[in-house]
Amino acid sequence: MMDVREAFLAFFESKQHERVPSSPLVPDDATLLFTNAGMVPFKSIFTGDIPIPANPRATSAQTCIRAGGKHNDLENVGHTARHHTFFEMLGNFSFGDYFKEEAIAHAWEFVTEVMKLPKEKLWVTVHESDDEAEEIWKKHIAADRIMRLGDKDNFWQMGDTGPCGPCSEIFIDQGAEHFNGPEDYMGGDGDRFLEIWNLVFMQYERNAKGELKPLPKPSIDTGMGLERATAVLEGVTSNYDSTLFMPIIKKVEALIGKPYVYATGASYRVIADHIRTVTFLLAQGTNFSNEGRGYVLRRILRRAVRHGYLLGFTKPFMFEVADTVAELMGKQYPYIVEKLAVLKEQIMLEEERFFKTIASGIELFNEELKNTKGTFSGEVAFKLYDTFGFPLDLTEDMLREKNLSLDVETFETLMSEQRKRAKAAWKGSGDAHVEGDFKTLLETFGVNTFIGYAYTKAPVKIQ
Ligand code: ATP
Ligand code: MG
Ligand code: MG
Ligand code: MG
Numbered sequence: 001m002m003d004v005r006e007a008f009l010a011f012f013e014s015k016q017h018e019r020v021p022s023s024p025l026v027p028d029d030a031t032l033l034f035t036n037a038g039m040v041p042f043k044s045i046f047t048g049d050i051p052i053p054a055n056p057r058a059t060s061a062q063t064c065i066r067a068g069g070k071h072n073d074l075e076n077v078g079h080t081a082r083h084h085t086f087f088e089m090l091g092n093f094s095f096g097d098y099f100k101e102e103a104i105a106h107a108w109e110f111v112t113e114v115m116k117l118p119k120e121k122l123w124v125t126v127h128e129s130d131d132e133a134e135e136i137w138k139k140h141i142a143a144d145r146i147m148r149l150g151d152k153d154n155f156w157q158m159g160d161t162g163p164c165g166p167c168s169e170i171f172i173d174q175g176a177e178h179f180n181g182p183e184d185y186m187g188g189d190g191d192r193f194l195e196i197w198n199l200v201f202m203q204y205e206r207n208a209k210g211e212l213k214p215l216p217k218p219s220i221d222t223g224m225g226l227e228r229a230t231a232v233l234e235g236v237t238s239n240y241d242s243t244l245f246m247p248i249i250k251k252v253e254a255l256i257g258k259p260y261v262y263a264t265g266a267s268y269r270v271i272a273d274h275i276r277t278v279t280f281l282l283a284q285g286t287n288f289s290n291e292g293r294g295y296v297l298r299r300i301l302r303r304a305v306r307h308g309y310l311l312g313f314t315k316p317f318m319f320e321v322a323d324t325v326a327e328l329m330g331k332q333y334p335y336i337v338e339k340l341a342v343l344k345e346q347i348m349l350e351e352e353r354f355f356k357t358i359a360s361g362i363e364l365f366n367e368e369l370k371n372t373k374g375t376f377s378g379e380v381a382f383k384l385y386d387t388f389g390f391p392l393d394l395t396e397d398m399l400r401e402k403n404l405s406l407d408v409e410t411f412e413t414l415m416s417e418q419r420k421r422a423k424a425a426w427k428g429s430g431d432a433h434v435e436g437d438f439k440t441l442l443e444t445f446g447v448n449t450f451i452g453y454a455y456t457k458a459p460v461k462i463q
Contacts, residue, residue: 001243004115004229005061005332008090011110012059017092020060022333025284026293031159033293034065038091039158039200039221045095046163047205048216056097061226062089063333065277067296070159074300074393075400078270078307081191081238085300086277088226096217100133103199103220104168108140111170111197115233121173123147123193125186127154127166133201137168147186156200156221163215165203169195174237191237197224238262240269244328248272251324256311267307274304275318279325282343283336288350299391301347305354306394309362316351319344354389361388365398378410385411386418 009019023041025034032040038060044050066073067085076083092106111117124141126133128148137146148154157164171186171193184190202219204212231242239245241262249268253260260268281297288298301318308317322344330337361384368380376399384390392411399406 002115002233004233005088005090005226007114008110008224008229009059009061011114012057012092012106015057015092015106016055017057017059018053018055020058022060022062022088025063025065025280026286031161033068033296035062036064036066036069036071037158037221038062038064038089038223039093039163039202042093042095042221043158043163046202046215046219046221052095052217056095058093058095060091060093061332062091063087063280064089065281067277067300070157074303075397077273078266080189081240082194082225082228082231084227084239084273084276086273086280089223090226090229091221091223093222094220096219099218099220100168100199100201101136103201103222104133104136104140107170107197107199107222115229117172117232123171123173123186124168125149125154125171126168127151130154130166130168130201133166133168149186153186156198157206160210161206161208163202163205163219163221164212165201165218167198167200169199170197171195172232178237194228194232194237196228196232198222240272245269245272247328248275248321248324251321252308252311252317255317255320256308256313258311267310270307271304271311271318271321274300275321276325276329278304278318278347279322279336279343280333282346283333283339288346295391298350299393301350302354302389302391303394303397305351305358306362306398309355309358314359315355316348318351319347322347357388361390364388365390365395369402369404372404374404376404376406378407378412379414381406381411382414385415 013019020041023035027035027040029040029043035041039046041060041062042058045052063086065086066083068074073083074085077085092103094103111122112119119141122141123145124137125147126137126149128150130148134146134148154167154169155164156167169186174192174194176192178184178190178192180190180192184192186193186195200221200223202221203215205215206212227239227242227244230244231237231239234242236242240249249260249265249272252268252271278297278301281293286293286297288294288301290298304318305313322340326336326340364380364384368377371377376395381390381392381395384395385392392408396406
């Protein structure tokens with residue numbers, strides 16, 4: 001089976017791109033929670049804040065997390081076949097060098113000649129205003145395979161601010177048997193048309209006021225999900241059925257001693273997804289905490305533990321699943337293996353903490369369900385949070401399974417009352433002006449030190 005990551009990087013090297021190692025998951029960018037795309041480490045080159053390197057072309061396989069902020073796929077995990085909280089994005093970048101013509105030609109060559117995907121299954125989309133991209137695509141693909149979509153699907157932006165531009169995406173038709181209705185069309189959430197690659201024509205920077213200003217030079221940023229590309233090449237329609245995930249699912253299966261069945265196996269898939277995120281974040285130095293990034297990490301672990309509990313686990317198990325992540329990914333990311341013993345211990349302790357309260361919490365939740373018609377009590381959600389360590393999103397996730405909503409307002413009121421009490425009790429804090437999550441983030445993590453983009457000279461520390 002083709003190693004897609006290596007094939008991609010080698011292909012773009014053969015087109016004069018510099019191979020750049022993956023940057024840290026916690027970016028040098030206070031506007032982002034995590035690196036959510038391959039372009040993040042290059043942001044300042046796109047915006048012109050950093051000079052264009054000697055070689056204006058780069059290629060990378062970037063580890064990404066989408067579990068917060070503008071691109072948040074946490075709620076999709078367990079529900080779709082193609083979203084992960086942690087994934088690798090394969091990308092090629094042009095910093096004011098080539099533009100649409102070459103970006104499209106390269107991508108087409110890679111999918112049809114290297115991946116050898118059947119042309120008759122491929123579709124592309126362009127932004128509804130982008131006649132130029134459509135004309136270029138017509139040189140490669142039949143005109144009726146090119147769809148025009150609006151900003152929601154074909155205008156890409158990194159976050160609320162930052163580089164952005166119209167984009168063009170490549171989809172593969174996974175077959176009419178996967179067609180379940182309109183949600184399956186391109187841009188929808190179904191399984192028939194799978195988005196594999198996004199080519200972004202970087203032309204603007206959005207500022208804090210929401211205005212678009214042109215970038216110094218039009219540039220290219222592309223992203224293809226390694227997990228989706230691998231699944232397609234392996235002939236499976238769910239990423240979770242690919243060789244990147246099945247060994248993790250098999251490990252969970254072996255630990256619990258119950259067979260995994262796709263139709264009823266969402267819990268196995270959530271665990272398989274979340275253990276990758278937890279393993280990578282811990283290996284890169286983010287720790288479990290009650291705020292900021294560390295709280296995202298804690299929430300992800302607890303969501304996975306709750307799914308483990310549904311499968312029948314009553315004591316720590318995730319730490320053992322981390323072994324499989326290291327087996328699968330340690331060659332590419334040796335720091336996982338180096339940190340494995342320590343991070344397993346961290347996971348085990350965090351699991352132990354939650355296993356102490358999870359049964360009582362779920363009992364309380366189930367009791368309350370009996371009294372619930374439509375909207376679940378905010379007071380009980382707060383008690384679950386405060387006494388049993390159930391993050392709000394975990395309770396919401398449990399309610400979603402029952403098609404119920406939550407009285408978030410009452411929950412928030414109780415939360416802010418608690419914060420006030422905590423503040424009053426904290427003598428001499430003197431931080432009356434602290435406001436908002438962003439402030440908390442900045443204070444917890446500091447402004448990231450800029451380490452520069454001198455990738456042509458110095459290797460980036462974390463791969
Ligand atoms: P989708 O519409 O499927 O949510 P997207 O449009 O949000 O994907 P982009 O921001 O365009 O994705 O990212 C570029 C590529 O990265 C996608 O084409 C896909 O291959 C991959 N990708 C994006 N999000 C995820 C994810 N959560 N898990 C795995 N791969 C992803
Ligand atoms: Mg998305
Ligand atoms: Mg999309
Ligand atoms: Mg996209």
